Amino acid sequence: MDARRRNQYLEAIGVDLWVPRHGAHDGATATDTATATVAPVPRSSGAVAPAVAAHGVLAAEPAIALAAAAPPESLTPEQVAQWDELRAEVAACTRCVLHSSRTQGVLGVGNRQADWLVIGEAPGAEEDRRGEPFVGRAGQLLDAMLKAIGLSRETNVYIANVLKSRPPGNRDPKPDEVAACLPYLMRQIALMQPRLILAVGRIAAQNLLRTDVPLGRLRGQVHHFGELNTPLIVTYHPAYLLRSPGDKRKAWEDLKFARGVFRQLM
Ligand code: SF4
Helix, strand or coil, X not given: CCHHHHHHHHHHHCCCCCCCCCCCCCCCCHHHHHHCCCCCCCXXXXXXXXXXXXXXXXXXXXXXXXXXXXCCCCCCHHHHHXXXXXXXXXXXXXXXXXXXXXXXXXXXXXXXXXXXXXXXXXXXXXXXXXXXXXXXXHHHHHHHHHHCCCXXXXXXXXXXXXCCCCCXXXXXXXXXXXXXXXXXXXXXXXXXXXXXXXXXXXXXXXXXXXXXXXXXXXXXXXXXXXXXXXXXXXXXXXXXXXXXXHHHHHHHHHHHHHHHHHHXXX
């Protein structure tokens, strides 16, 4: 991706571009230069396991690169059957009370062999109606954010939620609902074996990491999730960013941090 195109994506996201008067140095773009000035976020305690330096890793990385170049989905018949079975189970699930108010279960969307897995909170009204996670304005913003680092639900990322059914009124998920639904996500992860998980939003991050540490303190570090110890990075939910556009730059910092971590995993 060239700098001009990426800047177009950033403008679409709503991230203001800072352009130095005499141009950026050492090949860094204006956006990268601005990000490198951000102080590392303090690490939280306990359940999190930092593996690499925080935002400082970004200062040394090349300015322009795709996050991942995943091949097209190529599932074996057995894998197709496992995914079909999972989708059917979610569609018929009555494990928690949410089944009674949902229109349909929403399993996920994207490349089921992608290296990147994005996990949100739960379907909203539009997702419940359409059967796909992250649609509507928040979904469009998420797509633009992912596109800025070379990711797309059509090719090289998979998107899912912690809960597969919509909580009424978009209320926060209850602990028993998360406990009932999490095994589906675990099966998705076992089937996919992603290299990196991006948890978007406080609810997803806190439920996945089993912590009540505020989102701001979970950002900027590498956590790990599940039996596969998959690296997990936290950022803001696009719906929050629509309400608080001043934090879009922080989300962009998170995405660049995730991209840098991903490169180290390759
Ligand atoms: S939220 Fe999960 S556990 Fe609850 S009914 Fe939906 S699919 Fe089943």
